[in-house]
Amino acid sequence: MAKIYSHSRISSFEQCPLKFKFRYIDKIRLEITQTIETHLGRTVHDTLEWLYTQVQKAKVPTIDEIITHYTQKWEENYNPEIPIIKKEFTVKDYFNKGVEFIINYYTKHQPFDDNTLETEKKIMIDLDDKGEYKIIGFIDRLSHDIEKDEYEIHDYKTANNLPMQEQVDNDRQLALYAIAIKESVGEEKKVCLTWHYLAHNKKICSNRTNEQLKQLKKDTLNKIKEIESATVFPHNKSILCNWCEYKKDVCPVWNNIVEDKETKQEELDIW
C-alpha cells in the first residue's frame, strides 16, 4: 500500500522530531489543537474560498457580504478554550485583523477576474516510479491566464512574518503542488507560485524549472526515508513551542520531566 505524506507532516519532523512522534507515531489527539492564529487563518481561508466560489458562479459578493460571511464562520467555529499565546492581544484584535486582511485583499483584487479554475484543489503526486510514496496536498486556489496560457498556484498566508525572496524560492510546499499541475496540464506549461501575505497586503511570486522540480521529488523522497529510518526523536525547544499543542500537558521538556537549560524562558516570551 502506498505511503502518503503531506508537506506539513514532513515539516513537523523538521521543526521538532518529538512533536512529529507525538502526532504521527503515538497519535496523541488533544481536544483543543487550535490556537487563535490557526482559527484566524482557517476563517480567512474559508472566506476567500467562498468569495471565489461565488465569483465562479458569476456573483461577485459585495464587501459587506464577504465580511458577513467571515463573521458567521468566525463565530461558528470559535471555541472560548482556544488559547491566545500573545497576551497583549484579545480575541477581538484577532477578529479585526481578519476583517482588515479581507478588506485589503478585496480592494486590491476586485473584480477577481484572473480566471479561477478551482479552490481547495486536492493534489496527489507519486514520488517514486513504483508509486510507493505519494504526496497529498490542497491548493488554496488555482488560476489560469488564458492569454499567456500560464497557471498560477495561490496560497494565502495570515502570519505576520514576510519571507525573503530566497526563502520562497526554496519553498517546498507550492513547488510540490506545481509538479501535480504540470503532470496534469503538461510539463512545458508555465506554473507560477504565488503567496499572498495578507498582513502586509503583499504578493510574492516564485518559479521553478523542470529540473528543479525533478530534484525536489528526489530530495523529498530522501527526506521521507530519513524520517522513516529515525529511531530517536529529540525535542527541538524553540519559540515555536508556544504554538505546539503538546507543550501544556504532554511535552516532557515543558512539564519538568526533562531538564533543558539551553533555552531561557525570556527568549520564548518575545514572540
Ligand code: SF4
Ligand atoms: S513543545 Fe516544543 S519541544 Fe515539545 S514537542 Fe512541541 S515543539 Fe517539540
